[in-house]
Amino acid sequence: MLEIIPIGVMVQADQARDTLQLTIGHHQLSGKLVDLRKPLLVLEKSSEPQTAYQTIGVIRKKYHFKTRPRAMISKPS
Structure with missing residues (x-):
């Protein structure tokens, strides 16, 4: 069985769900939703x-x- 270990908090930055913010500890990353060139199984x-x-x-x-x-x-919540 695979154990899921949380590494951070993901929050949607807009209603269109195209961008999000990932907070890991005291660091924040911004990401965008993109299509893969080749789908993965x-x-x-x-x-x-x-x-x-x-x-x-x-x-x-x-x-x-x-x-x-x-x-x-500041310290993350």
């Missing part, structure tokens, strides 16, 4: 007598952070 391996893979999902978009993190002066 999410696969699950099943180890029965033969090894087989089952498609769980397809990833077509990603959030792209192209600027360096900004340091926040």
Whole structure:
């Protein structure tokens, strides 16, 4: 089983859901939603007598952070 460990807080910067802000500790990053050139498959391996893979999902978009993190002066909430 995969354990999910939170690393920060993501907040939508606008209603169109195109941009968001990611806060990790005392650093803040701004990102944009972009399309992937080639979609990615999410696969699950099943180890029965033969090894087989089952498609769980397809990833077509990603959030792209192209600027360096900004340091926040105050402590994050």
